[in-house]
Amino acid sequence: MIPVELQVIGASLRAIAEEMGAALIRSAFSANIKERRDCSTALFDERGRMITQAEHIPVHLGAMPEAVAAVMAHDPVPGEPWILNDPYAGGTHLPDLTIVTRTELGFAVTRAHHADVGGTEPGSLPPASRTLAEEGVVIPPTRLDEPTLEALVEQMRNPDERRGDLRAQLAGNRLAEARITELCGRRGRARVAAAMDELFDYSERVVRAAIAELPDGRYEGADVLETRDGLFDIRAAVTIAGDELEIDFAGTAEQHDGNLNCPLAVTRSACFYVVRCLTAPDVPASGGAFVPVTVRAPERCLVNASPPAAVAAGNTETSSRITDVVFDAFARTLAVPAQGQGTMNNVVLGNERFTYYETIGGGQGGCPDADGPSGVHVAMSNTFNTPAEALELGYPLRVERYELRPGSGGAGLHRGGDGVVRELRVLERCRLSLLTQRREVAPRSAQGGADGLPGRTFLNGVELPAIAILELAPGDLLRIETPGGGGWGVAQSR
Secondary structure (H helix, E strand, O other): OOHHHHHHHHHHHHHHHHHHHHHHHHHOOOHHHHOOOOEEEEEEOOOOOEEEEOOOOHHHHOOHHHHHHHHHOOOOOEOOOEEEOOHHHOOOOOOEEEEEEEEOOEEEEEEEEOOOOOOOOOOOOOOOOOEHHHHOOOOOOEEOOHHHHHHHHOOOOOHHHHHHHHHHHHHHHHHHHHHHHHHHHHHOHHHHHHHHHHHHHHHHHHHHHHHHOOOOEEEEEEEEEEEOOEEEEEEEEEEEEOOEEEEEOOOOOEOOOOOOOOOHHHHHHHHHHHHHHHHOOOOOOOHHHHOOEEEEOOOOEOOEOOOOEOOOOHHHHHHHHHHHHHHHHHOOOOOOOOOOOOOOOEEEEEOOOOEEEEOOOEOOOOEOOEOOOOOEOOOOOOOOOOOHHHHHHHOOEEEEEEEEEOOOOOOOOEOOOOEEEEEEEEOOOEEEEEEOOOOOOOOOOEOOOOOOOOOEEEEOOEEOOOEEEEEEOOOOEEEEEOOOOOOEOOHHHO
């Protein structure tokens, strides 16, 4: 295939993935999708290989191949949508509902975080969950017809909103089906299939070449998660050999009786993100980029949990720590950024009438060549914030403060970014679910910089632990101070 034709077809496929995302976001009902854009879209070939993705949520996208494989096992027919969220059958955590449809050439996938899926607490991220069943409706790969859709949403809070968001996802899938058919008609099915193969192979070649330039060897990294039972270790060893690398999590703590457990698909996703950042960040995103990477983890450990372990925070908090640990291992041989905030600061406020969910940005670590940005979502999250106007219009909440947290980023030759302060006044009785990290252990600096400040959360001036669940009354004030990033390099050299 000549390069010009490959570029034209590749650009067309990437445009389809982006248009899927636009259709989903513009059609969605919940603020979490239409405002925060907590969703992702991608296209796969007939063999179930990711060919292109929209630039959405890293933790969603890297775990999608397992979802497609789970649906392919049922031999779906063209145009037939399948839904799943089971973390042990291709999902991530239960609020992330995935819809897969077969197109004329491959598969279209949408994944979106729904504000509730019927868990024991509003928002379906219960801080005290110990089993998957407590976190909501568990959906193995299931054919999604209208009766099935209705049966599912009736098990969830705010069924009208859930129904609307699922139909927005279906709109994205239907659009992809039409666009792939148009592309095959315009370019020829065989030529599009050949372009998919070449795009996959090209990404693999580029990443292999980048890995080959790294020094061979074994490099170890470690960090901790904050739990109600103390600090739990996550350890990783990166072994580089020629144009391949292996990431092994031997030595990581066993899965625990809480919800910071992580399915292996999410662990792979976090590892792939780090490798892409450090090798070929500009390569067209496809599954080929991940072929040279092998991820291993002991069974029934924090990063390779087994059912029925709860995983609500594994997808958000543990995935963030995995990226920190793998970056730490690479830091033994490469100049990598200092640690960012290392948490998504999950906040859920809700009752049987409404559910507000948000992840809140913080500071990114200082880089070898630049200061870290402030007030951004770091690593495995890539969402927007919920605008104050949309939040106050849709929920019985009032935003009383939203600003940067000056001085929370660590000093250095290149400073860490600052976190943010977000204050929410509750106007109606509701429940609070809080799933955060980096409250005890600060984001680390690099090359002689200063650590970032850890985060803090207060209710009416009283500091809360990293993981909490509380009943709130009208007038209560919730204040979230997110962590700053670590500094890079000695500050006196600035």
